[in-house]
Amino acid sequence: MDIQKVGVVGCGLMGSGIAQVAAMAGCQVVVHEVNDALLQKGFGRIHGSVAKLVEKAKLTSEQGESTKARLKGTTSLADLAPCDLIIEVIVENLDAKKKLFAELGKLCKQETIFASNTSSFPIGEMAEASGRPDRFVGLHFFNPVQLMKLVEVIQGAKSAPAVVEAARAFGAKVGKTPILAKDTPGFVVNRLLVPLLHEAVRMAERGDATFRDIDIGMELGCGHPMGPIKLLDYVGLDTTLSILDGWHQRYPKDPLFTPSELLKRMVKEGKLGRKSGKGFYEWEGDKVKG
């Protein structure tokens, strides 16, 4: 099962990154968004990233141009029908994802493999909604997709081994190291990372240390490229809260998953981190100000 034609549904931060690395690896990519304005915004992000990679000699200008030429935008799901693999990267809302996969299940050729980039939902329910649970996996990429070297391949209870293998080969084709994980909350990375980020917020909330010192502690003490609070800002406070909320609903008795008041308050105030320009830190594009 060699994957040549890839559909990406959702062209936000993660979707645009996934579409870009697939196109850089030589795949034909069809990117779906709900309207032209969001498509244009996503393509702007891709073109900016390609330009940066060309500027840094990570791509030649010819490779940059051919990458862009392999990407097509659409607002019609029907255009995804002939894809070998479709990766869903829409809003973290289980009902919306199930509805999308039910529709794709009717539209797409029988062989199409479906994958979700969800960071928090079990893939089993989406797999059932698609009507083809044997051809369904999780493919969980990391932010920024263009630079991070990992992809988690999530094997659902009904995923066919050949489909898991095809997903793993696709992950390697786009330059990532694939790891296999079962369909458990947070898979491998988020199950460890989200409690770390959350505990850092709780430490700041209790006044154990300033958020800057917490970050310096983990950057210099453990060699993390970004301390947990900076990484929380980078990933998004809202994204992290929604992951915690989902786990809290499923495991209400586990205090590890009970969202902190400070995190909830900051999200309510619109302090979402990098994406809103302010979280714990102030941001200018991809960088912390000052």
Ligand code: CAA
């Ligand atoms: N495309 C192209 N180039 C990019 C880019 C992109 N999307 N993003 C950054 N770059 C460029 C930068 O502009 C920079 O270029 P210059 O040197 O010209 O300024 C270069 O790449 C390196 O970036 P930085 O200077 O910021 O260098 P860095 O060494 O600090 O690397 C980083 C940045 C890779 C993000 C690093 O800080 C890092 O690894 N941070 C941790 C990220 C992480 O943990 N991600 C996982 C989040 S969890 C997740 O995603 C899962 C989930 O479900 C929530």
